[in-house]
Amino acid sequence: MILILHKNIPxxxxxxxxxxxxxxxxxxxxxxxxxxxxxISDDEKMEAQKIAIGWLNMMDEERYSDAFDDSARFFKYIxxxxxxxxxxxxxxxxxxxxxxxxLYSIEFTRELPGLPEGNYLVIKYxxxxxxxxxxxxxxxxxxxxxxxxxxGYHVQGFNIF
Numbered sequence: 001m002i003l004i005l006h007k008n009i010p011x012x013x014x015x016x017x018x019x020x021x022x023x024x025x026x027x028x029x030x031x032x033x034x035x036x037x038x039x040i041s042d043d044e045k046m047e048a049q050k051i052a053i054g055w056l057n058m059m060d061e062e063r064y065s066d067a068f069d070d071s072a073r074f075f076k077y078i079x080x081x082x083x084x085x086x087x088x089x090x091x092x093x094x095x096x097x098x099x100x101x102x103l104y105s106i107e108f109t110r111e112l113p114g115l116p117e118g119n120y121l122v123i124k125y126x127x128x129x130x131x132x133x134x135x136x137x138x139x140x141x142x143x144x145x146x147x148x149x150x151x152g153y154h155v156q157g158f159n160i161f
Contacts, residue, residue, distance in 0.1 A: 040108050040119060048121045048140040049106065051148040055138065056125070059153075060098045064088050072141045072151040074116065091155070096130025104135065112139060115151060132157075 040048075058067040064085040068076065079087070104124040111117055119142040127136045139152035 040121065044142075045106060045121060048142075048148045049103070049123060052121075052123050052138045052140055052150065055150045056101065056136065059088070059092060062089065062092070067150075070149060072143060072149040075149075075151055088153075095132050095134065095155075098127060098129055100128040101125050101136070112152070115141075118142065120151065121148075127155075 055067055055070055065081060068081050068084045102125065104126045107122045109120050109122060112120055121140050123138050123140065125136045127134050135156045137154040137156065138150050140148040141151040142148050
């Protein structure tokens, strides 16, 4: 896990970051135990992957505000738009530009820790940044309106390839 701390981060922002990181850590522990009863069709998985790639492209283009807008409803309760832009902007700039991204895995689950029950896909991408090789994890959720939206984003070091 990559964590960038600055002396000037306000205490309220640190609390939000801590909460978000705790949720991500718990999410990771469940990746291995995703349910095998997968009601999501291949077409729905393709749809969710297109949403995930579109969202990641916004991140690559530094359109963090747009990515925030296109995220799941409860994602926006975890931190403010400004906090999201500052935190993700700092983190992503330290990685360099994306040079390659490929699908590593996709798994279905109904539950992720700290998140409401729903139909989630945990999608992992091997991503080569200009300065690092990392694993990006996005978790699209099919919301009540039937639209897939990103409910979580995590970047971890990747040393398998």
